[in-house]
Amino acid sequence: MIMQNSSAFEKRIKRRISGRPHVFFAVCPPGLGGICEKEMAQVSQKAGEIFSDNDKISDIKVLPGGIEFTTRLKTACLANLLMGSATRILMRIASFKADGFRRLEEQIKAIDWELYLPEQARPDIRVTxxxxxxxxxTAIIDRIRPIVHDRLFLKNPPRHYDVTGPAGTPPQTLMVRGENDRFELSLDMSGTPLYKRGIKEKIVKAPLRETLAFSILTRLNLSENDMIADPMCxxxxxSLEGAMMQCALPPGTFRSFAFEAWPGFEEKSMAHARNKFMAAARAYMEARPLPPILARxxxxxxxxxxxxxxxxxxxxQRIRPVCDDFFNMTPPPITDNQGVLVLNPPYGIRLDKKDDITALYKEIGHKLSADFKGWRAGVVCPGKKEFHTLNLGVSTMPLFHGGLDLYTAIGVIGS
Structure with a gap:
């Protein structure tokens, strides 16, 4: 039996899962490791303020593909809510050596799966x-799946295995990574990728991911005093990312997460954190009017x-969407460089084959130099050629998106 009684099970959860630190891994896009690391330090500080000093993060390490860190489960849940640059967060649950299927099965059976995953969950298993x-x-999945399945079903196991889980339960994913006969098992805390903020109901062709938008706005040091111009929105x-950042509303405010179905999830702790951040955001908006966001x-x-x-x-509601051409836009005056312009011009599949992308970026550069002097700008470029064509004399921020190496022009126009 998985559970003798609820009280005994809850004690096991607290002792093994919620009450002790674990190792986690925040996956972040290439080029964003530095921003992700700084965010992790901020999450640690927030955890200390909201929970306790014992819930801060330790051993933050920048590794290929993301950031490894150690903390308690509820702080890792908080990280999912707060981090704008991470793609997903994984919880490490086991690491072992296995050079044959017998050893693999022994190690999988030794894991108390019922402490990690909800009863009757059917995790999707992904192996590399x-x-x-x-x-x-496929052979590895076929050995792991029935063991996990048997531990999560008390009785009446279904005849067919699928990954949908009980109605209303977020899908769960088990990541299995094997290298040099050493296997590392992780659970995906996030569920859908963290760049899916739960805000947009409809998506246009090839949108910029929210993680990249957040990182560009972070590099531009966006503050609540800045007017935002998003003229190729x-x-x-x-616009949406900037609106949340300016009133300190967490990126994950409007979405759910896979960990919310886990036995070790402390719903009251997360509710307390959400309420605290929502109250702070309301205070930002009520203190004084924030500048409009000009979307075109x-x-x-x-x-x-x-x-x-x-x-x-x-x-x-500060966003002012208008159907108009960027090249017709006359920006309002700003003081003390408190204007942030962000541009994601059409390129790749968003650009008509007959269009001259070099000519487009040259025209953009002329427009910015003529009308947006003093604005802090972030212009996404699909390559070095387009970056140099802008001729703005600013620095570059390498990014990776949609299979392309991007070079974002970052700096003050006319400086």
Whole structure:
């Protein structure tokens, strides 16, 4: 039996899962490790303020692909809510050596799966291997799945295995990574990727991911005093992200997470944190009016979608979506460089084959130099050629998106 009684099970959960530190890994896009590391330090500070000093993060390490850190489960849950640059957060649950299926099965059976996953969960199992004797991913999944399945079903196991889980339960994912016969098992805390903020109802073609928009705005040192111009807004990623950042509303405010179904999840702790951040955001908005966010695009459908989205919550009502050409835009005056312009011009599949992308970026550079002097700008470029064509004399921020190496122009125009 998995559970003798609820009290005994809860004690096991507290002793083994919620009451002790674990190792986690925040996956972040290439080039964003530094921003992700700084965010992790901020999460640690917030955890100390909201929970206790014992809930802060330790051993923050920048590794290939992301940030490894050690903390308690509820702080890792808080990280999912707060982090804008991470793609997902994984909880490490086991690491062992296995050079054959018998050893693999023994190690999988030794894990108390019922302490990690909800009863009757059917986790999706994803396997990657490199230089291991056990290399066939399907065969590895076929050995792991029935063991996990048997531990999570008390009675009446279903005849067919799927990954949907009980109605209303977030899907769960088990990541298995094998390298040189050493296997590392992790559970995906986030569920859907963290760049899916739960805000947009409709998506336009090839939108910029929220993690990249957040990172660009972070590099531009966006503050609550800045006016934001987003004159090629598309789906409004920059506008929406900027609106939340300016009133300190966490990126994960409007979405759910896979960990919310875990036995060790402390719902009261997360509710307390959410309420605290929502109250702080309201205080930001009530203290004084924040500057408007000027969103423009030639795609009327995209503008209509953004108008609908901007009415969903008070924090987005500063966004002013208008169907218009960027090159017709006359920016309002700013003082003390307190204007932030962000541009994600069409490139790749968003650009018509007959369009001259070099000529487009040259025209953008002329427009910015003529009309946006003193604005802090972030312009996404699909390559070095387009970056140099802008001729703005600013620095570059390498990014990776949609299979492309991007070079974002970052700096003050006319400086």
């Amino acid at each position: 291997t490199h230089k291991s004797r056990l290399y066939h991913s 598309g789906a409004g990623t920059f 695009d030639l795609d009327r459908t995209a503008i209509e979608h953004l108008k609908q989205t901007s009415t969903r919550h008070r924090v987005f």
